[in-house]
Amino acid sequence: MTIRSLLTALLGLGLLFATPAMAATSPAKAFSATYNVLRGGEPMGVATIQLRAAGNGQWLYSKNVKGTSGLAAMLGANVSESSRFRWKGDVPEAISYDYEMQAAIKHKQRHLVVDWTNNRVSVDEGKGKQSYPASPGMVERNTLALALGLALRNGQQQIALPVAVRQEVQTQNFEVIGRETVTVPAGRFNAERVDRTDADHGFSAWYAADRYLLPVKISQHDGGDLVMELVSYTTR
Template structure:
């Protein structure tokens, strides 16, 4: 239910095509809800929130609760919580926690960045692994937010360093066109963004002048999962 990161270290958020000279302000706190479907069948609802945590740090959290299909019968839920600091308008990772719970299975991952040592530590309950960090890196949960802010700043093609299980990898994205998208939150003239460096499909539709998150997201890694925006509100 998250965007899967890919490919080799990079320093910071890479701009390959033009952008505005000035950097826009970072987004205010918000709460967004999405309908989630898989294989064309309703699956559940996701709630995504952003809030200030003090001392220059922010919390970005995603909660997905299953309300349909086998996942609902198993009582499946996923929680992802990220702590980060702003590096310009990039949500530079500090920590990330993932928890999957069902009636028959539990899975977790804890990632923390020691910026003094430029080191990432990942623990999935079987012993911690460490690897070098990269300035400006995000992680799997905050990737969609980082993409939305890059689009808002006028970027058409970009690369993102992402902290994953065993290394910092790079994902490459570009705007592939404009499409009209109808979701529960309304109809949008959206920019379609596709991942360009992997066979497994990922597409997201953004209205970056309205929201920093996608109005629709479709990914095929692990099953045809689609998220569609229902509401977006700020305090």
């Protein structure tokens, strides 16, 4: 693996302030989940994902990936993502999103904020801010996996989500293509496989939505042959 491909892979793992949330109750409980991260079938790191209430009707969703093997460990490569959102029905509607990738030779960050009063998204990557219109029920890339899990729990088979990316709100489409048996460190699951259908990035996720809101396995080929496998999932 080259250093460039490693950094591209870490960027691919990342597969918005506002008024208080309108939902009176939360459709999800606080949780903590741990994943093994592999690239090309080889161990690369460990990911920890947490969801917790932040008060004032808002929630925090964080993902931290630490390079533990190979070049990722040698470069001290780490990725942290933090999202603040409010519930809009069963959708984690975005409020803010922060991304930071640190390695021995490179540092990259992104700060995304939603001003729901004026329906504008602002994105800053350190090279000047960009702004574009917000869309109701919008998520961002960090909370996308959670939004898909909630939709599957509600029985949806075809899912279209507005996702705030760097320059626009992009509608991303997903579909349940069947059930497959998946074995990961957390166990053996008869899981629903969900594929993204509007892009050629090769994104697939396997969910046991009756047990966990996050996938038990994720496979993503954009930025490298990346796989995340569930190790543990604990509600709090």
